Amino acid sequence: MTRSAMPPVSALTLARGRATHLRNLVIGLTRQTRPPSELVIGVMQEDLYDDLPATSFPVRQVRVRGRELPLARARNRVAEAAHGEVLAFLDVDCIPAPKLIADYARMVGPSQGLSMGEVLYLPAGAAAEGWTYDRFAELGVRHCDRQGPPEGDRRRCEDYRCFWSLNFALHRRDWDASGGFDTRFVGYGGEDTDFGRSLSERGIPIWWVRGARVYHQYHPHCMPPIHHIPSIIRNAELFAQKWGHRTMEHWLHAFRMMGLIEPTDAGLRILRAPDAEDFALCRQQEDMPYAASGRVMRLLQDRARAQAGLPPDDASPKVRQARLDRGQREMLTPAGRAPFAAE
Structure with a gap:
């Protein structure tokens, strides 16, 4: 597929607080070899974000209300609001590598299923102001409990329970066929595994892909949560x-x-x-x-x-x-x- 023939990619993220993380995500999108056609932010708080970096592509914010984290509803909302053929979902604490949008534009097509890109985790301080991708490549590590990238371009994920909502993309046609996320799941946990199960039941394949990398920004977290x-x-x-x-x-x-x-x-x-x-x-x-x-x-x-x-x-x-x-x-x-x- 030539660059001109590649489909438009909408970058989608959800945010509550995490203003610095969101700024870094936007900066990462401005440094893409192929910019996204837009960024849609599902804002899970009352106030919109008013200090985002300048971009060459449109940035739209849509409010998603709910006291507990309305993650399922927010993902559905940003997908509904998006205009692109390819929907690339990124958690707000992820910084996309320069080729992420180009990789997803190349790898994701209609009726081809869902693709999960690579993730490397950064230590504290790595994403401070003035960060560089060279530094990220030096410091980023893989999660010991997560699947690494395939040897080739892609490998079929045979177990829906491995679906990872941190960094994934699918074509609009597959999103519509999936039925979206079940909005009865409210708060933290389970909505992504349920979505993976729904994909499996509907015969929509899930793939691990090489490339489409993100760098996960450090933030204090408890695990198990x-x-x-x-x-x-x-x-x-x-x-x-x-x-x-x-x-x-x-x-x-x-x-x-x-x-x-x-x-x-x-x-x-x-x-x-x-x-x-x-x-x-x-x-x-x-x-x-x-x-x-x-x-x-x-x-x-x-x-x-x-x-x-x-x-x-x-x-x-x-x-x-x-x-x-x-x-x-x-x-x-x-x-x-x-x-x-x-x-």
């Missing part, structure tokens, strides 16, 4: 009502290991609010480009053995992970239903 337990539980139970089993089981198992929740015949129940010790365990530190639930769950395994008076676990990483996997599977199935068999 103990600051979002109520919405995660609510959305996990909604997912179960819809599909027959819960999702986000790794987070749910971590919450149970921490004594924060328990499964009951009536559903998941919150036992207590996270305390300072819980936040200290889960909070991302400045020397960590990203936070990972697996790290916390392995620490919890070690803590449980110590509290039981058992010696340190000398099992192989594979065996330890198998134990965690069993615990996670237990959180998938609500009471009274047959055990869920992973696809």
